[in-house]
Amino acid sequence: MDFYNVLRMGHRPERDKRVTTHVALTSRAFGAKKMYLHRSDSRVIETINNVVSKFGGDFTVETTTNPKKTIKEWDGKIMHLTMFGLPIDDKLVEIKNVKEPILVVVGAEKVPPWVFEYSDFNIAIGSQPHSEVSALAIALSKLNEDSYNQNFEGPIQVIPSGERRNMVDISKSED
Amino acid sequence: MDFYNVLRMGHRPERDKRVTTHVALTSRAFGAKKMYLHRSDSRVIETINNVVSKFGGDFTVETTTNPKKTIKEWDGKIMHLTMFGLPIDDKLVEIKNVKEPILVVVGAEKVPPWVFEYSDFNIAIGSQPHSEVSALAIALSKLNEDSYNQNFEGPIQVIPSGERRNMVDISKSED
Numbered sequence: 290m291d292f293y294n295v296l297r298m299g300h301r302p303e304r305d306k307r308v309t310t311h312v313a314l315t316s317r318a319f320g321a322k323k324m325y326l327h328r329s330d331s332r333v334i335e336t337i338n339n340v341v342s343k344f345g346g347d348f349t350v351e352t353t354t355n356p357k358k359t360i361k362e363w364d365g366k367i368m369h370l371t372m373f374g375l376p377i378d379d380k381l382v383e384i385k386n387v388k389e390p391i392l393v394v395v396g397a398e399k400v401p402p403w404v405f406e407y408s409d410f411n412i413a414i415g416s417q418p419h420s421e422v423s424a425l426a427i428a429l430s431k432l433n434e435d436s437y438n439q440n441f442e443g444p445i446q447v448i449p450s451g452e453r454r455n456m457v458d459i460s461k462s463e464d
Numbered sequence: 465m466d467f468y469n470v471l472r473m474g475h476r477p478e479r480d481k482r483v484t485t486h487v488a489l490t491s492r493a494f495g496a497k498k499m500y501l502h503r504s505d506s507r508v509i510e511t512i513n514n515v516v517s518k519f520g521g522d523f524t525v526e527t528t529t530n531p532k533k534t535i536k537e538w539d540g541k542i543m544h545l546t547m548f549g550l551p552i553d554d555k556l557v558e559i560k561n562v563k564e565p566i567l568v569v570v571g572a573e574k575v576p577p578w579v580f581e582y583s584d585f586n587i588a589i590g591s592q593p594h595s596e597v598s599a600l601a602i603a604l605s606k607l608n609e610d611s612y613n614q615n616f617e618g619p620i621q622v623i624p625s626g627e628r629r630n631m632v633d634i635s636k637s638e639d
Contacts, residue, residue, distance in 0.1 A: 304482065305482070307479065307480070307482065307483050308482050308483055308486065311483065311486075311594070311595035311597055311598070314592075314593055314594040314595055315594045315595050315597075315598040317592070317594070318590055318592040318593070318594035318598075319590075319594070319598075340593055344592055344593060371629070372622060373622055373624070373625060373628070373629045373630060373631070374624065374625065374626065375624050375625070375626045376613070376624060378613075402628065402629075405627055405628050405629070406627075410626070411625070411626050411627065413622075413624055414601075414612050415493055415494075415611075415612030415613055415614060416615075416621075416622035416624055417489075417492070417493040417519055417612070417614060417616070417622075418489055418493070418515055418519060419486070419489040419490045419492070419493035419494070419601075419612075420486035420489055420490050420597050420601075422486055422490075422595050422597035422598050422601075423486070423490040423493075423494075423597050423598055423600065423601030424601075425598065426589075426594075426595070426597075426598030426599075426601050426602055427601055427602070427605060427612065430602060436590075437589050437590030437592070437594075437602065438551070438553075438590055439590060439592060440591075441592070446591075447547060447548055447588075447591035447592075449548070449549065449550050449551060449588055449591055450548060450549070450550070450586070451549065451550045451585070451586050452580055452581075452586065453548070453577065453580050454546070454548045454577075454580070455548060456548070
């Protein structure tokens with residue numbers, strides 16, 4: 290596999306602002322380069338840009354008003370995460386052998402049937418209803434060996450601790 | 465380990481309804497028996513009870529107004545998920561060797577410092593900001609071998625498919 294991006298479909302700003310923000314943050318923290326956001330929402334983009342400026346990396350959110358076009362124009366494979374799909378563990382070897390970039394598609398509201406048709410892989414993280422956030426985290430952790438252990442070398446660095454909240458702001462400590 | 469439950473702290477009904485619902489659904493789908501919900505929200509409970517009645521199992525949401533008491537009275541170990549904690553992979557063997565039930569604590573808003581103090585394990589799924597939903601999914605998938613492959617034998621069963629949305633309602637087909 291080359292790299293992967295995420296497409297968040299069916300975002301409803303009034304309902305999904307926080308869940309979509311979690312989808313974007315999970316995408317970034319688990320190594321995606323970009324999230325395409327179907328339906329614009331400046332609050333989501335602002336939150337993510339704020340995290341990137343503090344914690345580093347070059348993750349971006351790009352608005353799309355036409356997710357079918359985004360999928361059709363994707364130069365690589367499409368992996369749609371859905372509780373109706375095939376078990377990820379049955380397809381993982383095949384997916385990991387893909388040499389092209391992968392677009393991981395997650396829906397908010399029910400996705401239209403063409404998403405199943407246009408996807409190379411319709412993949413389930415279990416067949417129970419749970420969350421596109423947890424499905425994305427599990428899927429990306431299985432695709433990517435570094436998974437959640439990303440270090441973006443941003444100005445703010447967390448110092449892991451068993452006892453307390455501890456972080457340093459490198460931009461300030463260098464003054 | 466015996467079993468695990470989840471404590472959702474700091475739920476703000478006006479902001480967190482959907483994310484907390486995802487925390488509860490992830491808890492259920494990844495094998496927890498119960499989620500304690502700090503601050504009551506009948507809409508969350510109604511949504512979860514509806515899923516349980518359709519998809520099976522005996523997962524419940526129990527309201528707590530005093531999470532410190534819930535933690536103090538827990539007969540087992542406390543694992544708090546936080547981006548400030550120690551890497552899960554460094555502590556996993558130790559946690560998996562726990563013979564008592566584990567209460568997994570996830571916060572919505574910033575948790576008070578006593579949560580760190582009262583926890584036996586303050587654990588990070590990476591040191592980047594992402595989501596309590598993804599953190600919970602990764603942690604439970606590592607604690608539990610069956611992880612997301614739960615079958616609750618409810619009236620509605622999903623038929624995994626690479627092509628389409630497909631489920632059967634056993635309660636109806638038996639007529």
